[in-house]
Amino acid sequence: MLLFFNLLMFFLGACIVSFATVFVQDFELGQVFSHKRSSCDHCHIQIPFYYTIPILGYLATFGKCRNCNNLVKFWYPISEILGGAILLCAALYHKDLVWFVPMFLALVILSVSDFQFGYIYSSYYLPFLIPLALHWQYLHPLEGLLVYFLMFVFQSISNAIGIADVELLAIIAVFFGYVYAVYILFLACCLCILLNLFNKKRSFRFIPYLSVATGIIYLIFV
Ligand SMILES: [Zn+2]
Numbered sequence: 001m002l003l004f005f006n007l008l009m010f011f012l013g014a015c016i017v018s019f020a021t022v023f024v025q026d027f028e029l030g031q032v033f034s035h036k037r038s039s040c041d042h043c044h045i046q047i048p049f050y051y052t053i054p055i056l057g058y059l060a061t062f063g064k065c066r067n068c069n070n071l072v073k074f075w076y077p078i079s080e081i082l083g084g085a086i087l088l089c090a091a092l093y094h095k096d097l098v099w100f101v102p103m104f105l106a107l108v109i110l111s112v113s114d115f116q117f118g119y120i121y122s123s124y125y126l127p128f129l130i131p132l133a134l135h136w137q138y139l140h141p142l143e144g145l146l147v148y149f150l151m152f153v154f155q156s157i158s159n160a161i162g163i164a165d166v167e168l169l170a171i172i173a174v175f176f177g178y179v180y181a182v183y184i185l186f187l188a189c190c191l192c193i194l195l196n197l198f199n200k201k202r203s204f205r206f207i208p209y210l211s212v213a214t215g216i217i218y219l220i221f222v
Contacts, residue, residue, distance in 0.1 A: 006088055013087025014054035014080040016101070020108040021076065024124075028117060043068035054080040083108060086215050093219055102130035103175075107211040110168060114207035120164045128171060135175075144174030147181050165206045172214055180217055187213035 026032045037046045045067045051057040058077040065072065083104075090100050106127035113120045132139070148170035155166050173181035188209040195209075 006091065009091040010084035010088045011054070012084075012101075013104075014084035016087070016105055017080045017083030017108055017112075018052075018054040018076075020105060021079070021112050024109060024112045024116065027121070028113075040065040040067060040070070041073065042070040055084070079112075086219070089219050095219070099131045099134050102127040104215075107214060110164075111208040111211040114164065114205045118205060119162075120207070125167075125171070131175065139174050140177045141174055143178040143181070144170045147173035147178055161206055165210065168207060168210055172210070176218070176222060180222065183221070184210065184213045184217050187217060 022038055023032065026036075037049060038052045039046050042065060045065075047057075047065075051061055051066065055077050058072060058080075061072070063072050063074070063077075064070065087097075087101075087104065090097060090104075106125065109124045109127070110120050113124060148166060151161070151166040151169055152163075155161050155163060169181055169185060172184055176184075188206065191213060192204075192206065192209045
């Protein structure tokens with residue numbers, strides 16, 4: 001029973017990442033409510049629903065489109081596995097999943113959009129309203145304002161980060177307080193430097209690093 005629950009959590013995490021990826025791509029094209037199935041990035045033919053099942057669909061097709069034989073982007077299954085592992089860890093650490101899942105969804109949507117397009121839409125912050133309403137008595141609004149002000153000044157002077165990074169870090173401070181926000185910023189910078197050592201061509205998109213750092217700090221320390 002426990003194994004089934006853990007598998008379910010892993011699959012749910014992978015589904016959230018898969019959903020967020022499709023949602024962001026559809027939102028960009030203005031097709032969120034078109035109810036179309038996912039299509040191949042290369043030949044744009046619609047994919048049968050059983051091949052769109054996270055991770056399993058990739059394995060069943062050997063990572064190739066059944067129509068044009070082009071390779072499916074490798075980071076789709078990687079991000080799904082990562083999402084599954086994060087939600088499974090949250091369940092194993094007995095985190096409040098009703099609070100965690102919308103938080104996770106928002107971070108994944110923001111990360112996918114920043115990673116793929118280099119910008120985000122304000123509406124992507126909306127899932128944060130659920131954890132905000134659920135834990136309103138534990139929030140740190142003044143610390144969020146302080147972080148926003150300091151990071152905004154830093155962003156205006158240095159231009160090293162984007163305004164969306166400032167906004168997300170302020171939201172993180174509202175939820176976890178400024179001390180954890182500093183930890184998360186530090187860890188995100190370390191991850192960013194580490195990955196850039198191995199891949200110098202990687203464009204500088206900071207929100208995915210902030211999201212992964214938030215997940216790690218939350219799961220271990222909060
Ligand atoms: Zn194709």
